[in-house]
Amino acid sequence: MKRIVTIQDISCLGKCSLTVALPIISAMGVECAIIPTAVLSTHTMFKNFTFHDLTQEIEPIVDHWKKEEISFDAVYTGYLGSFEQIEIVSGVFEKLKEKGSLICVDPAMADNGKLYPAFDEAFALKMAELCANADYVLPNITEAAFMTGTEYKERYDEEYVRTLILALADKGARNVILTGVSFEEGKTGAMSYSSAKGEFSYYCHEKLPVSYHGTGDIFSSAFVGALMNGHTPYEAVAVAADYTAECIRVTLGNGKEKWYGVDFEECIPYLVKRMEM
Ligand code: PXL
Secondary structure (H helix, E strand, O other): OOEEEEEEEEEEEOOOOHHHHHHHHHHOOOEEEEEEEEEEEEOOOOOOOOEEEOHHHHHHHHHHHHHOOOOOOEEEEOOOOOHHHHHHHHHHHHHHOOOOOEEEEOOOOEEOOEEOOOOOHHHHHHHHHHHOOOOEEOOEHHHHHHHHOOOOOOOOOHHHHHHHHHHHHHOOOOEEEEEEEOOOOOEEEEEEEEOOOOEEEEEEEEOOOOOOOOHHHHHHHHHHHHHHOOOOHHHHHHHHHHHHHHHHHHHHHHOOOOOOOOOHHHHHHHHHHHHOO
């Protein structure tokens, strides 16, 4: 069985970060070790959330694993809370990276043209440094714009998207998967770029009329799970995109608030079937 480790916070309620990565990756038949970077009562879109930092735990956990000679097929990072955590995680990549292990970075820090409440532009540039060491980076357009100092555009063409991706690839990321890329009404998808091949590819599907919180985490978790199941990067993007869209479709019918997150649990049977296609 493949084994990965994901490094991100536990938002105890609100369906994002570790509470989605762990069940999704496990359901895909991949062992999912975790390094929780902080414990919050909810994600930061709720008011009055509690926060307990676990930065000091990260290195001792990794050092223990090194002594036990544990290895990982992938290291996948999501929401990180501070400059210090990014620095530490960058060192963790060095410690845990072995021949063939993949580094996947989701710079979960912004959406819809805005940084999440805890972050500023300097933080985005620091996150870009972490992305430079990654095999796969999985930003949305807002995150890619902040990390490359590019103007965020709500309406754009293919040239804008390619420029954004190339700017990230130039910083060192080996593969860029830009999510939420839409060129026509009613459709959305992900534009991927491989630096080694110098090739772009685009996977698109139906765009549903609502966007829910936490769907970036769902996409990245399913992408990592599909890669670990031997899918090509293009197929892994397709699995992740179709699963995310299915989660949104199901949640729409359930009448939930959009900041709460999607009912990804209901779609796990779909994900498992979709992986076999
Ligand atoms: O879904 C990304 C995410 C993860 N973790 C925390 C968050 C968010 C987005 O707001 O606040 C704590």
